Amino acid sequence: MTAVTLDDLARERKLLWLWCAGCGRERDVDPLSLGLAGDMPVPDVGKRISVRLVGGGRAVTSAPELHPGGVTQYRERIR
Ligand SMILES: [Zn+2]
Numbered sequence: 001m002t003a004v005t006l007d008d009l010a011r012e013r014k015l016l017w018l019w020c021a022g023c024g025r026e027r028d029v030d031p032l033s034l035g036l037a038g039d040m041p042v043p044d045v046g047k048r049i050s051v052r053l054v055g056g057g058r059a060v061t062s063a064p065e066l067h068p069g070g071v072t073q074y075r076e077r078i079r
Pocket residue numbers: 020021022023024025054055056057
């Protein structure tokens with residue numbers, strides 16, 4: 001089984017979830033908004049770049065969205 005890529009997420013209209021182990025910040029972004037190659041495996045994204053969106057830390061985890069619409073929307077729904 002091959003890893004899910006940024007293009008796969010975009011095709012399925014899913015967001016990319018980013019989480020920083022350093023500061024705990026997280027957010028979901030458009031998978032193609034980071035300017036990375038579309039064929040990049042999703043788990044590699046957090047290893048390749050220091051994501052300013054989650055505080056610029058280097059310990060960033062990247063995965064397909066955990067909830068439809070992203071975790072931020074999910075938290076707001078259950079609040
Ligand atoms: Zn951070």
